[in-house]
Amino acid sequence: MSGSLLKSSGVVGGMTLLSRVLGFVRDILFAAAFGAGAGMDAFLVALKIPNFGRRMFAEGAFSQSFVPVFTETRSRGAHAEARLLLSQVAGTLGGILGAITLVGCLASPLLMGLFAPGFADDPTQFALGADMLRWTFPYLLFISLTAMAGGVLNSYGQFAVPAVTPVILNVCLIAAAFIDAESVRVLAYAVFAAGVLQLLFQLPSLRRLDLLPRPRWGWGAPRVRRIVSLMVPIMIGSSVAQVSLLLDTILASFLVSGSVSWLYFADRLMEFPLGIFSIAIGTVILPTLSAQFASAAHGDFSATLDWGLRVLLLVGVPAALGLFLLASPLVITLFQYAAFSPEDAQMTAWALMAYAFGFMGFSLVKVLVPGFYARQQTRVPVRIAITALLCGMVLSLSGVLLAVHWGWSAPHAVLAAATSTSAWINAVLLWRRLRHEGVYRPGAGWGGFALRLLLANGLMAAVVLWLHGPVESWLTEGLSGRVERLLTIIVAAGVTYLLVLAATGLRPHHLRRQLS
Known part of the structure; x- marks a missing residue:
């Protein structure tokens, strides 16, 4: 069992490494071609808005509720039942997100004003962001369906194809930067194309499993309603985390031009090890935990969590230290060329140091939350996430006000520090709850x-x-x-x-x- 988990984590981590390396190439091109100015800020907000929905629907609520129910259906029922459930979920999810996508495209100026109100002082930047949002918003629909297909493949122990799929987005964005390095608008077109290609990339693997869905509306189906009932609290919890990040964007839009970009490039560096190690471990243990809970193997359930925490600490702590101690060299080596000035590098490095402080907090959440969702217990993580969010919001608002009042040179780094603190609060409360309920019992040798x-x-x-x-x-x-x-x-x-x-x-x- 553990050898299989370690191997699967390595597969996911290895594929994710490829995606992250290409992501670095992409970001290096972004920094050199577009710098950290108003145009790049506008694109990043246009990308962040559908990503908010992606992380809330696809990576958050949907994946965490769909995988346990689908795994249970597959293990207890016939193959036809699993295929029917997939078709019903594809039709229902696609229909709802299709309507949301249409509304989002039509209301792009309103959304841009909501998520980046500071851009209103520059009508050109605001109009550019709203126009790009019309192209990036459909990514929410495509990537959510892609996540559904990836969840199915993961439940069958096929981790490679879902893990390598994000490479497509990076390839499309890199190609776009080469096609037209003069206009940031081309990046929005690339996001749309990437969403379509990522979904198509999953379909052959589903066909080989005889699980290619035939979408049908299934709102009234019992298992679909069960997934929806699990999704609602998870969605709230996922949106809580994303609201914290969006609050940072809103506040950063009022700061000096480039603040949104500085936070983005710092976050990208922090996401590199987070995606390779932390998210990989969390992705791998969720189906295992779900199966162990379904078979009432409580000792194995605790041992799986214990294994995940040990491996996470083994690779995560040195990664966090490296991000903090090498913040400036990393930013300078990767980004400080052409349009990306030494000041941009320094501002990004300050933000990276603040994010590095919370790296293990973010990582622990990725490993601990499956311990709740695998047991189809969704309300407790939501309450904990809300508590962490409220603390983070207070810290963000008060910190930025103090930074501006006292004339600090890097007020955007305060936003990153507040987000990191919120992640630690979330992680500590999740761990305490698992220990209190007796679900997780640390093994010997800690x-x-x-x-x-x-x-x-x-x-x-x-x-x-x-x-x-x-x-x-x-x-x-x-x-x-x-x-x-x-x-x-x-x-x-x-x-x-x-x-x-x-x-x-x-x-x-x-x-x-x-x-x-």
Whole structure:
């Protein structure tokens, strides 16, 4: 079991790595071609609005409610029942999101005014953002149906195709930047094309499983209603997290031009390890947890969560430290070229350091939430998420007001710090609830495991600081010099970390034993 989970996590992580690498290429091109000005800010808001719905519907409410019900139907019923459920869900979800997409396209100026009110001071920027939103909003429909197909494939243990699908978006955006690097508008067209291609990419895999859906309206079907009943509280919880991010965008739109872009590029760097490790682990353990709950294997359920937390800490803590300590070198090496100025690099680095503080909070949420959704318990995570959101909103609003009043040079970083703090609150409350309910019981050996991590990360951080050097020295380097220095630090830090873990007795089979 654990070997299978580790292998599946590696598949998802490896495919996601490919997508993230291409995402970096994409963002490097964005930074060099469009910089961090008004046009890029407008596109990022136009992309963020459908992404709000994507994370709320596709990655949030829908996936977390559909996978457990579909897995249960597949394991307890006939194949025909699973195919019927998929067809009903495809028709119902497609119909509802199709209507939402139509409204969103028609009301794009209203949505732009709602999510980026600060753009109203620049009519050209506002009109550009509203026009691009008409092309990016349909992405919500396509990517939600893609997530449905990916959830089905994951439930059959096929993780590679869903994990590699995001590559298509990056390829389309990279191609668009090469086609026309003078107009940011072409990026919106690329998002639309990517949504269609991502959905089509999933269909052959479904056909091989004899699960190609024939969409039909199924609102009254019992299992569909059950998914909907599970979706509503999850949707609220997912929207809570996204409201926090959108609040950051709204507040950033009132700050100096470029603030939205600085937060975006910093978030992209933070999302790199988050997607490779944290989301991969959460994606892999959800079907396993759902099956273990359905078979009343409570001990295995707890052991799966324990395995996920250990693996997450093993790879997540050094990633968070690396993001914090190497914030400036990372931003300078990847983005600081052509239209992306040294000031843009510094502002982005401040935001990245703030996000790095919350990296483990974001990661823990990705692993702990499946412990609730696999048991089809959705209301508790929602209440916890709302508590975290309210705390984050208070911190964001008060922090920005204080930053502006006192004349801080990087008020946008306050927004990132508030979001990070909110993630930690969410994670701690989720963990406490799982422990209180007795669903999760830590396995043996956590004390020694924690000491190994502390020692390995401490020595790794010392190596990074020793090799880092002054930030000014990175600005004077060319591309090859920056890449060489950064890779040297990363390799030295990684080798130090692994050697210390090995010297203190940690071996790969220790992770496999957690579920043996």
